[in-house]
Amino acid sequence: MKYTNLSSLALATFILSSCNQAPDKNREQQVVDNATVQDTHTSGSNNTAPEKFSFDAVIKDYLALKNALTADDDKAAADAGKQLFSTLNAVDIKAIPGDKLKDYTEIADNAKENAEHIGANAGKIDHQREHLASLSKDMADLIELMGTTQKLYQNHCPMFNDGKGAVWISETKEIKNPYYGSKMTTCGSVQKEY
Numbered sequence: 001m002k003y004t005n006l007s008s009l010a011l012a013t014f015i016l017s018s019c020n021q022a023p024d025k026n027r028e029q030q031v032v033d034n035a036t037v038q039d040t041h042t043s044g045s046n047n048t049a050p051e052k053f054s055f056d057a058v059i060k061d062y063l064a065l066k067n068a069l070t071a072d073d074d075k076a077a078a079d080a081g082k083q084l085f086s087t088l089n090a091v092d093i094k095a096i097p098g099d100k101l102k103d104y105t106e107i108a109d110n111a112k113e114n115a116e117h118i119g120a121n122a123g124k125i126d127h128q129r130e131h132l133a134s135l136s137k138d139m140a141d142l143i144e145l146m147g148t149t150q151k152l153y154q155n156h157c158p159m160f161n162d163g164k165g166a167v168w169i170s171e172t173k174e175i176k177n178p179y180y181g182s183k184m185t186t187c188g189s190v191q192k193e194y
């Protein structure tokens, strides 16, 4: 396995246990959302465009979310979190190669939970940033699995989470730390290029 999904799942579970929202309610909502998306898909039978998996929209939404937290903007981060959640739910899993489907689903489910919590926590930027740490691991895992057409960097902040550190995915080589924003913009280093 190229990615370490188990550790990000463990982190998400840890974060979720400190959240106000009942996880069961989230899951129900997710099921409803999935059903809605599937309905729209099946009813759009006039659409003759070939179904092709594109991961670009997910990356675009993640980067908007990351940049909102870099700018210390909890409301924009919440909006971006909601957008990412709906983009992830709209992904047509039929377009994902069969041998990658199981891994994709596991990581994407985790990413959805993180995006949803960031969306629901405007006003609590510290909590949004905890979820960003788990979400960024998910994104790194998804990029390893699905690839990217866009040039991206995996950056590392050594200080976040009591010195345990956290990664983020960036479109620029220049360090702009989303975990500390204006307090410590240039903390971190480039760990990997995609």
Ligand SMILES: [Cu+2]
Binding pocket: 015, 016, 019, 020, 117, 118, 121, 127, 131
């Ligand atoms: Cu949360």
